[in-house]
Amino acid sequence: xxxxxxxxxxLRDEGLILPxxxxxxxxQLAARRKAAFAEDPTGPNQVWQLDFxxxxxxxxxxxxxxGCRDYWSKYEHRWHVSPTAxxxxxxxxxxxxLADYEQLFGHPLADACEVDVETGEIKPAVTxxxxxxxxxxxxxxxxxxxxxxxxxxVRTRVRSPGQNGSRERGFGTLKYERLYLDEIDDAIMLAKHxxxxxxxxxxxxxxxxxxxxxxxxxxxxLADPTIPTFQIQEILPTS
Numbered sequence: 001x002x003x004x005x006x007x008x009x010x011l012r013d014e015g016l017i018l019p020x021x022x023x024x025x026x027x028q029l030a031a032r033r034k035a036a037f038a039e040d041p042t043g044p045n046q047v048w049q050l051d052f053x054x055x056x057x058x059x060x061x062x063x064x065x066x067g068c069r070d071y072w073s074k075y076e077h078r079w080h081v082s083p084t085a086x087x088x089x090x091x092x093x094x095x096x097x098l099a100d101y102e103q104l105f106g107h108p109l110a111d112a113c114e115v116d117v118e119t120g121e122i123k124p125a126v127t128x129x130x131x132x133x134x135x136x137x138x139x140x141x142x143x144x145x146x147x148x149x150x151x152x153x154v155r156t157r158v159r160s161p162g163q164n165g166s167r168e169r170g171f172g173t174l175k176y177e178r179l180y181l182d183e184i185d186d187a188i189m190l191a192k193h194x195x196x197x198x199x200x201x202x203x204x205x206x207x208x209x210x211x212x213x214x215x216x217x218x219x220x221x222l223a224d225p226t227i228p229t230f231q232i233q234e235i236l237p238t239s
Contacts, residue, residue: 044219045101045109047071049129049167050093050136052085055175057184065194066093068128069170073219074207076170076198077101081191087138094128094144094151104220110150124152131156131164173201 041047048068056062064085068077077097082089101109113122128145130136132155145153156164178197184190202219206212210225217223 041072044070044073044075044221045112045126047127047129048077048097049164050090051131051164051167051171052089052133052135053171053175054085055179055184055190057186057190059185061186063187063190064089065171065174065190066090067170068093068097069167070215070219071129071166073215073225074166074170074210075202075215075219079191079194079198081187081194083187085133085135087135087140090130090135090138090141091144098148108150110148113150122149125150127152127154129154129156129164129167174198 047070049071050066050068052064052066054062054064061083064082066080066082066085066089069075070077077093077100080089080093080096082092098109105112109125110122113125115122128151130153135141136153136155142153145151174194174197178193179190182189182193184193202216203214206214210218210223211228213223213225213227213229217229218225223229
């Protein structure tokens with residue numbers, strides 16, 4: 001009679017058993033293929049995902065929230081709240097993200113860009129990923145990107161919302177875990193609740209997708225999104 005462990009060992013030695021991480025790597029590869037960017041980001045401030053999301057207050061007003069979300073660290077940059085979702089609002093959201101970067105790192109994003117040794121041109125540091133909505137196809141938005149050599153802009157394929165999935169999930173979390181639970185009467189209250197949640201989300205909450213690290217820690221390079229840093233309880237001997 002051969003034990004199950006012996007059978008498993010023989011199959012593994014013959015290469016007939018897939019490694020434990022095989023399915024996880026396949027899912028990650030599929031996610032990268034669905035993404036709009038060709039190369040998988042290897043750190044923060046390489047890909048920011050931008051979009052709008054609507055919210056109706058109890059007084060009947062409908063407001064649009066716009067914000068950039070870092071693909072690598074899941075860090076949420078500051079929100080832009082407006083009754084409209086046009087090219088000016090899209091630009092305002094990117095400007096808030098650039099200001100947030102400068103506050104966090106102590107220098108403008110442009111200072112972190114590499115320079116092409118042959119042409120002397122600045123290489124973009126961050127790719128802004130959006131859908132194909134009108135604000136992101138507008139001449140004014142593209143002109144704004146053109147004035148910022150530290151930025152590049154990529155739009156997702158038509159009818160492919162999954163390519164901006166991280167941004168959409170971020171909005172869903174904001175709504176279901178905070179906004180839908182509160183009585184929000186107007187835009188001032190909406191902005192206040194959204195900002196309070198953004199701080200909690202970035203700085204206080206461990207995230208399973210980041211190996212239980214916090215987005216701000218990963219964004220600042222203080223933690224690796226694949227390595228947990230929480231304290232492990234130590235069981236001491238009883239004698």
